[in-house]
Amino acid sequence: MNIEEEIQIKDFKDSHRRMIVNLMFTGNYVHNMVSKYIKPFGISLEQHNVLGILRGQYPSPTMFTTIQSRMYNRNSNVTRLVDKLVDLGYATRELNPNHRRKMDICITEKGLSLLTEIDKAMPDLYAEFHSLSAQEADTVSQLLDKMRG
Amino acid sequence: MNIEEEIQIKDFKDSHRRMIVNLMFTGNYVHNMVSKYIKPFGISLEQHNVLGILRGQYPSPTMFTTIQSRMYNRNSNVTRLVDKLVDLGYATRELNPNHRRKMDICITEKGLSLLTEIDKAMPDLYAEFHSLSAQEADTVSQLLDKMRG
C-alpha cells in the first residue's frame, strides 16, 4: 500500500514532502516490527540496542556518551536504560578507576547469552523485509545516507 | 555520513539489516528535524499531525479511530493528544448526536490559523532535505512503499 493510501492523503504537494512523511511513517513501522520481535525476550528494542553496543566493545567497557552516540535514537536517556539492564543482570556499571567522572558499562555473560538467543530469531524477522531485493535495500541505504547529508 | 560511520558499526551482515537499522535511525533523524520546526509554535509534532488530519476533513468533524488510522504513528494515544489540543483551543470535541459512542472532533479557527502560520515556515524545513533530487525522493518513497508490502 503506498503512503497516500496508508494515511489517506489525496496528494502531496511535492516529492520531498511525500518522502519525509513516508520516512516518519516507515520508521515507526520498522520500529514496531523489530520491537515486537524483541519484546518476548523481556527487554525493549532500546535496551537491546544498548546491549548490542556493549557487545561490540566486549570485553572492554563502554561509557555513557559512547553508547548514546551509537544508538538509533540519540535522544534516549542512557542512564535509565542502563539502570534497567543492570537491574535485570544484563550489564554492570562501575566508576572508571582512572577517570572518576566516567562510568564503565559492561555486558555480562547473561547479557551475551540473551543476545545470542535473540540473534537466533532474527532471520525470521529479516525475512519479513524481503519484499525488497538486496540491491533495492542497498539503494534505500545509499539514498538515506545521501539525504542526511 | 553513511550509517556505518554514523553509529560506528564496522559492517552489517547483509543489505537488509543495514536498511532496517538505517530506516530506524533515519526515521528518528527526520522526526527530530520536523519536531524542532514545530516546537516553537507551542505544539508537538504529534499534535500537529492530528491538527493536519482534522483540517483535511474540515468543516466536517473527525472521530478518534479515523485520526488514529491516519497518523504517522498509530500507537499514539489520540484521546490524550486531543485533550491537549482542546485545552489549547485548537480543537473541539463533542458527542456525535446520531451515534453516542462516537465523538466529533473539529479543528477551530484558531487551529486553522496556527496551521497556516506553521505552513509558512515549511519551505525552509523542506529545503534541508534537498540533498536528494525530486527523482531520488520519489525512488525512496516507491521503495519504502514496496518494502512495507
Next chain:
DNA sequence: CTCAAATTATTGTATATACAAATATTATAA
C-alpha cells in the same frame, strides 16, 4: 426482542523521548 459480539472511546501503567538543569570531575589558561 434479547443477549452476545463488535465498535468506540477512556483510563491506567510502565517505559521511552525530549530537553533543561544540576552535580561532579578533569583540563586548561591566566
Next chain:
DNA sequence: TTATAATATTTGTATATACAATAATTTGAG
C-alpha cells in the same frame, strides 16, 4: 595555583509510546 571552561553523568519534568483493561453504545444473530 586558582578560576574558568569543558566533559561526563544524573536528575527532573512534561510529553509520547505501547499495550492492556474497562466502560458505554450499537449491531446483529437467534
